[in-house]
Amino acid sequence: MTKGRDDLFSKALLTLAIGALGGWVFYLVGSPLPWMLGSLAFTLIGALSHGKTHIPRQARNIAVPVLGVLIGSRFTVELAEQARQWIAVYGLTAVFLVCATLLGMVYFRRVQGQDPVTAFCSSVPAGISELIMIAPGMGADIRAVVLAHLARVIVVVFTIPFAFRLWAGELEISTTIIGTASALTDPGEVAILLACGVLGLFFAKRLRFPAAPLTGPILFSAIAHLSDLSHIAPPTVLVAAVQVVIGATIGVRFVGISLRGAGRKFLGGIGWAVVLLLMSLAFAVVGSRLLGIDIGLLVLGMAPGGVQEMTLISLSLGLEVAFVSTVHIVRIIMVLGVGLPLFQWIYGDRGLNKQRNA
Secondary structure, three states, rough: HHHHHHHHHHHHHHHHHHHHHHHHHHHOOEEEEEHHHHHHHHHHHHHHHHHOOOOOOHHHHHHHHHHHHHHHEEEEEOHHHHHHHHHHHHHHHHHHHHHHHHHHHHHHOOOOOOHHHHHHHHHOOOOHHHHHHHHHHHHHOHHHHHEEEEEEEHHHHHHHHHHHHHHOOOOOOOOOOOOOOOOHOOOHHHHHHHHHHHHHHHHHHHHOOHHHHHHHHHHHHHHHHHHOOOOOOOOHOOOHHHHHHHHHHHHHHOOOOHHHHHHHHHHHHHHHHHHHHHHHHOOOOOHHHOOOHHHHHHHHHHHOOOHHHHHHHHHHOOOHHHHHHHHHHHHHHHEEEEHHHHHHHHHHOHHHHHOOOO
């Protein structure tokens, strides 16, 4: 038992070292969002080539709340006053969600031959962690769902930062990390940030918030900063480490997956990701003209990536992270609170495929 734990610990250290190396290499070549993209790329290669990669759940459980505290630190009183103007954006998000899910179900059923439940779980643009958790309980083909969403997240996080660089050459895209150095020198501020992360995670799990490790710390950190209890963000080195962990977490999901056997499903996921990106761009263009909101913000808000990944991308691009993260969290709430119950009410047990892939 001890030997097994030692092996996992060694794999975890090696995986994080590989991820950090990838982040450093991407940083040297001037990549946008280098620490997450580099970590993802290098650990993905390791997962597919030898499979000796591992990220323990505890690492992600620490990293994600740090990101939540960072997001919450971007909320200001002025921003809270602007939030009332985002109601129309939530409506636009709902329309996008319905269109994307319906079109995705047609795509995955006709092109990939999936049953209705698997097609729903594969097509709905929500958080990968939440969908992976609910898919088995619904009777979906979990491998097909995992591959579809891994393809989606990878395509989005690699495409959008570079697309922004090509499309908006005048936009200053930072390869540094948003954070602060003063957090390590003020014990009172450190205690407040730690409390936001720990208490936010605890209460969000107890209250069953969607994406609890992220949304709870966001809420507590936002309250602390809006009430003037805190004025800083997590230190830059910690945020860089969070990016490495999140990138590696995505990459290691490919351990044990044979591309020869799953290639068609993965390629199908890539195709669907491209369609989703084009749809999100179209909705962003229309929304920008109708609502008068910056098209860059709407592209990131509509983009079919995970809330953690899109938040980091918006930080890297210097765009309003509170807007982007809020829109993505609202989309997850719509999926889990409305879309999932509605789908189960319509289909019941009729959509379940009794013959699952081994």
